[in-house]
Amino acid sequence: MEIKQVTPFSKDLQGKIDFLSKRRTEINLGSVSFASPLLLAPMSNICAFPFRLLMEELGCGGTVSELISCHGINYGNEKTLRMLSIHPDEKNIGIQLFGESAESMALAAKVALESRPKFIDINMGCPVRKVVTKGSGSALLKDTSKLGHFFKTIKDAIDIPLTIKIRTGWDDDQINCKEVIHIAKEEGVEFVAIHGRTRTQQYKGRANWELLEQVAKESPLPIIGNGDLHSASIVKKRMSNSNCDAFMLARGPLRDPFIFLESYKEDDDKISFTPSDYWEITRRLFEYNKMYTDRERTILIMMRKHIIWFAAGLSNAGQFRNTIFKCPELEDTMKITEDYFLSLSSANKKINEDEAFMTSGHG
Known part of the structure; x- marks a missing residue:
């Protein structure tokens, strides 16, 4: 990874970031410390270091890598090993592994240690068929x-904290998250993140926050609640009255990259993020992606989806989306994006949070 200087944020944007970031409170989950209780959830094909680092800069308290195959690591697959990349400026990052064999997971975890993460996380929540049919997730x-x-074998192989991310259970007839937590406690796991859905729910329906709150109240381990935290207003309500020790945001930050900061805004704050701010963070993400890979086609694919998500709910977003998808060149895509964001008079968004968004299995 070649580390280069990035274009600084404007004084105006950096001032907003600094002002709101000062309201965050550091937390400890077991022996793992985070800059705040609002964390970025691991998402496949999204949470490589470019997006993770951008979210840390925009107020996120900590991040977790996308799920990484232990077998891909152990086979020395080049693409898989690149997924272990951690930028030197990432401060609160864990690497998430998935696999069905305790021994294979332990071996891969040893390799992951070379990237110097804060903790190793076990993916026990991915509902995607190709992962589940092999016995993992x-x-x-x-x-x-x-x-x-399973837990003991992996923990014995590493010298940093071990954590897990689970769902409430396999299906409505097998809600066993409480049992899993107690087993994890016995084997020295530091904390548990819980997505408030069963595997059979996938990403449909509503996350069961009533259950999450009950589990968090009774849990012997710190609990991170996850599910349907799509807007700053929802996050603020959860933070104000919850048994959970922290929260993981997944799909919310994709359409509102400022959600971590906005969750700390107060009613009398006059701070607002502008179209120019959206362009600045898009440019920053582009610069990080150029550090991550030199493959222009890969960068185009990665940038295109984030640009479309960032623009969701803004004026003329539909027309802009169509233009972006028709553009085959990276440089032209970035120019069109700059022109679009800077042409807007406001960054006020109109998003129906009740509509299904990205239900195909990124998280």
Whole structure:
């Protein structure tokens, strides 16, 4: 990874970031410290270091890598090993691994240590068929009798904290998150992040926050609540009255990259983020992606989806989206994006939070 200087944020944008970031409170979850209780959830094909680092700069308290195959690591797959990349400026980052074999996971975890993460996280929540059919992801929730050995084998292989991310259970007939948490406690796991849906729910319906609150109240381990935290107003309500120790935001930051900062805004604050701010963070993400890979096609694909998400709910976003998807060149895409954002008079968004968004399995 070639580390280069990036274009500084404007004085105006940096001032907003600094002002709101000062309201954050550092937290400890077990022995792992974070800059705030609002964390970025791991999302496949999204949470490589460019997006993670941008979110840290925009107020996120900590991040987790996209789920990374232990087998890909152990086979020395070049693409998989690149996913372990951590930027030197990332301060609160964990690497998430997935796999069905305790021994393979332990071996991969040792390799992941070379990237110097703060913690190793086990993915026990991914509902995607190609992951579950091999016995990993949320399939690990089906037979809890194997989990003690699974956790112990991985923990014994590393010298940094071990954490897990789970769902409430496999299905409505097998809600076993409480049992999983107690097993994790016995084997020295530091904290548990829980997505408030079962595996069979995928990303449909509503996250069961009533259950999450009950679990968090009774849990012997710190609990991170996750699910449907799509807007700053929702996040603020959760933070004001919750048994959870922290919260993970996944899809929310994709359409509102300032959500971590906006969750600390007060009613009398006159701070607002502008179209120019959106262009600045888009440019910053572009510069980070150029550090991550020199493959222009890959950068185009990565940038295109984030640009479209950033623009969601803004004026003429539909027409802009169509133009972006028709543009085959990276340089032209960035120019069109700059012209679009800087042509807007306001960054006020109109988004229906009740509409399904990205339900195909990124998280």
